[in-house]
Amino acid sequence: MLTSEIVKRYAREKGADLVGIAPMSRWEGAPRQMDPRYIMPRAKSMIVLGFRISRGDLRGIEEGTLYTTYSSMGYAALNQILGPMVLWQLSHFIEDEGYETVAMLNANGGEAMNPVTGNFRKNWSVPVTEDRPYPDVLVHFRMAAYLAGLGEIGYSKVFLTPEFGPRQRFALALTEAELEPDPIFEGKICDRCMLCAKHCSTQAISTTETTKLTVAGHELEWGKLNPLACEKGIQGGFNGERNPFLQEYPRRYGYGRAIEGACGCIRACMVHLEEKGILKNQFKTPFRDRKPWADLDHSHPRPLTPDVAENYEKTGKIEDAEAYITYNKVDNFGTAGKEDAPPNDLID
Numbered sequence: 001m002l003t004s005e006i007v008k009r010y011a012r013e014k015g016a017d018l019v020g021i022a023p024m025s026r027w028e029g030a031p032r033q034m035d036p037r038y039i040m041p042r043a044k045s046m047i048v049l050g051f052r053i054s055r056g057d058l059r060g061i062e063e064g065t066l067y068t069t070y071s072s073m074g075y076a077a078l079n080q081i082l083g084p085m086v087l088w089q090l091s092h093f094i095e096d097e098g099y100e101t102v103a104m105l106n107a108n109g110g111e112a113m114n115p116v117t118g119n120f121r122k123n124w125s126v127p128v129t130e131d132r133p134y135p136d137v138l139v140h141f142r143m144a145a146y147l148a149g150l151g152e153i154g155y156s157k158v159f160l161t162p163e164f165g166p167r168q169r170f171a172l173a174l175t176e177a178e179l180e181p182d183p184i185f186e187g188k189i190c191d192r193c194m195l196c197a198k199h200c201s202t203q204a205i206s207t208t209e210t211t212k213l214t215v216a217g218h219e220l221e222w223g224k225l226n227p228l229a230c231e232k233g234i235q236g237g238f239n240g241e242r243n244p245f246l247q248e249y250p251r252r253y254g255y256g257r258a259i260e261g262a263c264g265c266i267r268a269c270m271v272h273l274e275e276k277g278i279l280k281n282q283f284k285t286p287f288r289d290r291k292p293w294a295d296l297d298h299s300h301p302r303p304l305t306p307d308v309a310e311n312y313e314k315t316g317k318i319e320d321a322e323a324y325i326t327y328n329k330v331d332n333f334g335t336a337g338k339e340d341a342p343p344n345d346l347i348d
């Protein structure tokens with residue numbers, strides 16, 4: 001007989017650091033466009049796998065000497081290599097017991113829907129029937145992890161676990177197998193210290209406005225996120241300045257040289273939680289033992305410097321966040337229906 005204990009043990013043996021299980025009923029009330037029950041109506045259980053981001057993946061950015069390890073080992077390798085490999089083996093293991101299983105890696109269905117604005121691409125994706133959402137349904141992985149009892153969504157909207165704080169990525173599987181669920185996490189990890197917002201290069205996290213919603217009978221709240229500003233920070237520019245290492249910056253894909261390095265939502269948060277001593281994954285030395293090479297306190301944004309403004313004017317280039325808006329201009333995207341799409345701030 002297939003049990004939750006057997007499934008969890010197998011997933012951990014194959015490389016998952018965290019495993020949580022939730023009944024599909026916990027998704028009741030979710031917007032259609034992010035409800036996994038439309039992907040597999042017969043599913044009875046959702047299995048969420050967590051894969052740790054090694055603390056060392058953040059070291060190069062902290063020292064200002066290596067920017068690729070975090071985006072490669074701490075992001076792409078987990079989402080696109082390790083996670084899918086473990087999912088592939090786990091889904092086969094469960095299907096060998098006679099239960100159909102859908103494996104889902106952490107990648108958005110961008111072909112149909114803009115994950116930042118929540119808008120649908122015109123003439124690109126249509127529901128196959130009127131009672132179904134647009135393909136692809138964009139499952140909120142952090143919400144899935146919450147429903148599976150792995151932790152909580154912090155003020156920054158980054159998921160926090162008792163084991164690693166903000167250091168993990170997720171993958172999930174939907175299955176016909178009815179497995180014993182884990183209780184929803186009732187503890188408290190985030191203490192609303194606001195260091196995530198204070199140290200965010202682009203001030204993408206509001207300190208005054210929040211997003212609230214009720215899921216599975218629990219009210220959740222996090223700081224309102226400006227996703228375009230977040231995208232801008234990931235690419236390495238802030239307050240109107242461009243990444244100094246790239247000449248053709250606006251054409252650069254977002255993660256290749258992520259010099260911002262999630263300095264607020266991940267690094268500042270991690271340092272704070274480690275100093276409090278509440279994480280299970282502990283180290284013999286503190287992560288930060290000297291002042292960072294960059295001024296991480298962006299509470300008072302610097303104005304657009306004259307040389308940067310002149311450069312934009314001469315070259316005809318626009319600021320990176322605006323370039324992203326142009327890419328997603330209304331000529332290419334329609335507006336999502338209220339009954340289908342989640343609010344922009346809910347998009348994972």
